[in-house]
Amino acid sequence: MTQMPAEAIVQFDCHGTAVGKMRNELDIHMVQPSEEHFQMASDEGPFHGGDATAPPPLALFVGALTGCIMTQIRAFAKRLGVTLNDLQVDTRVQWNWKAVGRVYETAPRSFEIDVTIDSPDSIEKVLELVETAKKGCFLEQTLGVKNTIHHRIKTADGWLDA
């Protein structure tokens, strides 16, 4: 993002449409700082009532988190003068799942990210790179704070806060 001003807003929108048994068509737009369009889908396996035509949402999420920190490490390596011969990241995420009456409730349990960097530079420089990448990683910073999600439901009389 070398062309960006000192401060900016980054925005991604997604329009999801339910199709099939559990498949969701996901139409995604990067709105700011530039306009880009991506199409993907989620589905579930047979044990969750789906047809396994696409990855489940949690697979997209773990891929997003891993890709985000890797992107930041690569982008910042150039800026901090750290040579990367190779970069591999292993992410493990666990959630708690609990049956509650007819439905269930969930909660995050643990996040672990193992970073393997092949670099001729000192371990101090590599550590500084990872530390800096954490602060630049949109998803790490998002997960590290308590976020409020605003919901609205469409009714015949307009939008209702939910």
Add this chain to the structure above:
Amino acid sequence: MTQMPAEAIVQFDCHGTAVGKMRNELDIHMVQPSEEHFQMASDEGPFHGGDATAPPPLALFVGALTGCIMTQIRAFAKRLGVTLNDLQVDTRVQWNWKAVGRVYETAPRSFEIDVTIDSPDSIEKVLELVETAKKGCFLEQTLGVKNTIHHRIKTADGWLDA
């Protein structure tokens, strides 16, 4: 997840390998409660030094969040006896981006989810469905708390906490 016990752990792992300019190959395993395997990739557009061969991590993330709440709404509609003729969800996520010296820092700014449900059932039942789905949605519950992410960096002498 009708075959699950009263409590369970859900785990997804991802092995990411950096290839090309900014592309990451993402090899994802659902580890618990069942074993499944998914392959995807992330990349960046030219303005961020990539070749745009795959969606960026934030597109995967917004798709994951949208797919997760939609999956929960559909799964719980059956359990709560709410008829869904159609379901569409519009998600908007904004982040703040700020240049800091040679690098930058990021922070979440806003999360908005608009739910459009076509149902012959009462608005009260639809509202109860969405309320219940929020509690079952792994990613909404994850974003709603401050999470700690544990990092390790591989060194010649073993793993170093970062």
